[in-house]
Amino acid sequence: MKKHNRLVLLAIAATTAAACSDINTPIYFQGETVEAAGGEETIPFSGMTLKFRAPTEKEQMQLDAQRDALGYDQDVPWISRDKVHIEVSYKVTNLSDQKGDFTLWIDGASEYTKYDVQAASMALGGDDPIFFPLVTTLQRELEAGASFSGIVREDDFAEGELDLDALGRWNDADPASPTFAGVLVNRSDVNPVGLNLVPPNLVVPAMFEIDVRLKTGVPMRVEYYVRVRDDDDRLWHNDLDDVYEPAPALFQPAAIM
Amino acid sequence: MAAAALATSFIVGAAPARAQVTSEPSAVIFPDPAKFARGFFTEGEFGVLWFTGKASDEVSPGFAVGARLGYDIFRFFALQLHLLGSTHQTQGDTPTSGQLLQAYQGTVEGKLTLRIVQWSFFAEGGIGAARMSSNLLYVRGIAEKYRTGFTFGGGAGVDYHMLSRHFSFGLRAQYYLLSELPGSQDLITTMYLRYTF
Numbered sequence: 001m002k003k004h005n006r007l008v009l010l011a012i013a014a015t016t017a018a019a020c021s022d023i024n025t026p027i028y029f030q031g032e033t034v035e036a037a038g039g040e041e042t043i044p045f046s047g048m049t050l051k052f053r054a055p056t057e058k059e060q061m062q063l064d065a066q067r068d069a070l071g072y073d074q075d076v077p078w079i080s081r082d083k084v085h086i087e088v089s090y091k092v093t094n095l096s097d098q099k100g101d102f103t104l105w106i107d108g109a110s111e112y113t114k115y116d117v118q119a120a121s122m123a124l125g126g127d128d129p130i131f132f133p134l135v136t137t138l139q140r141e142l143e144a145g146a147s148f149s150g151i152v153r154e155d156d157f158a159e160g161e162l163d164l165d166a167l168g169r170w171n172d173a174d175p176a177s178p179t180f181a182g183v184l185v186n187r188s189d190v191n192p193v194g195l196n197l198v199p200p201n202l203v204v205p206a207m208f209e210i211d212v213r214l215k216t217g218v219p220m221r222v223e224y225y226v227r228v229r230d231d232d233d234r235l236w237h238n239d240l241d242d243v244y245e246p247a248p249a250l251f252q253p254a255a256i257m
Numbered sequence: 258m259a260a261a262a263l264a265t266s267f268i269v270g271a272a273p274a275r276a277q278v279t280s281e282p283s284a285v286i287f288p289d290p291a292k293f294a295r296g297f298f299t300e301g302e303f304g305v306l307w308f309t310g311k312a313s314d315e316v317s318p319g320f321a322v323g324a325r326l327g328y329d330i331f332r333f334f335a336l337q338l339h340l341l342g343s344t345h346q347t348q349g350d351t352p353t354s355g356q357l358l359q360a361y362q363g364t365v366e367g368k369l370t371l372r373i374v375q376w377s378f379f380a381e382g383g384i385g386a387a388r389m390s391s392n393l394l395y396v397r398g399i400a401e402k403y404r405t406g407f408t409f410g411g412g413a414g415v416d417y418h419m420l421s422r423h424f425s426f427g428l429r430a431q432y433y434l435l436s437e438l439p440g441s442q443d444l445i446t447t448m449y450l451r452y453t454f
Binding site: 149225 | 354
């Protein structure tokens with residue numbers, strides 16, 4: 001009898017815990033739809049800025065203490081990659097009566113650095129524009145009127161966020177291992193070119209500004225949603241909290257001679 | 258000689274004994290439902306939860322697991338607390354297709370039971386709250402409220418009591434309306450195991 005009671009209570013506790021556990025509580029934000037005419041020189045985009053609350057005094061003290069402990073003489077980000085995880089899900093529709101290619105580019109800003117693929121291309125100069133997007137999807141072909149749904153995953157963002165911080169705070173101009181555009185054309189786990197100055201114990205800042213660009217050859221539209229997993233409840237949702245207002249510096253590459 | 262014959266006739270020639278039956282014996286009911294445990298009970302269940310209506314366009318059916326804790330106030334009526342969680346994947350030609358979504362429901366239910374020996378048939382209904390694990394249906398315009406809302410509904414099922422005094426199992430189906438999902442409902446079908454203390 002007592003053995004039965006224990007088993008039953010255990011079963012109930014297990015099922016209730018499984019049912020009620022808070023293992024998947026992302027927050028979704030709808031982005032503004034982008035329509036591209038196709039072949040534009042300025043790639044059409046829509047941007048989204050995620051609002052975060054400012055750290056409390058206690059939290060700021062913890063960040064300062066963490067900075068001292070890490071020992072690389074740079075601030076520890078409040079919006080960090082290990083606490084804030086971003087994903088973009090999208091649907092691209094071909095609005096034309098002919099098939100065409102599309103690529104989705106994502107750039108934006110962390111609390112320290114902003115990267116604008118269009119501005120970087122202009123800064124590079126040259127007769128033919130050169131684009132180095134921070135995060136990109138594979139180029140896909142869409143039949144007339146067809147659509148494609150896809151996801152830019154959290155690990156794609158994790159890579160882009162490391163690249164963004166490398167460009168902004170750990171930029172190595174050494175031509176043997178240039179941060180620009182070395183980090184943008186290589187996956188850091190495959191070829192860490194351009195990451196020589198990045199400390200191994202770096203707390204990587206996450207992106208809080210996300211710009212989605214649609215590069216197409218024919219008229220197309222992209223609808224997208226940004227999914228955020230906010231481990232430590234840092235997104236702003238309480239009027240009583242101050243909004244965190246970082247001022248990232250725009251990354252500008254040196255012009256090509 | 259006469260004495261011996263008298264003694265022998267007493268032994269050999271005794272009249273046979275006869276039972277004193279005054280009426281037909283009643284049929285034995287086995288097992289006797291009166292011996293089944295009654296009072297506090299718990300249930301564990303698993304099954305499938307389907308969304309119907311508008312939400313079904315974008316949310317697939319999902320695995321559901323739940324538990325109940327209740328009390329038999331009478332043989333035919335019980336009150337129970339029901340918790341249920343289910344996991345789903347979004348579907349359809351939308352930007353959010355393929356996302357995971359969980360639904361949690363907690364209700365207080367009343368249950369009417371008709372018992373026929375080891376079998377019983379029941380109807381139940383309740384009211385409570387439902388919560389989504391994310392605001393996905395809200396941003397898609399399917400949910401009216403951000404994540405949490407009221408739910409109410411009911412269902413029916415059949416239960417089979419084992420020869421054990423405490424255990425029974427059964428099947429049930431429930432249909433619940435969700436205030437946060439206007440134009441949508443959920444249909445829950447589960448198998449359960451019940452233990453009555």
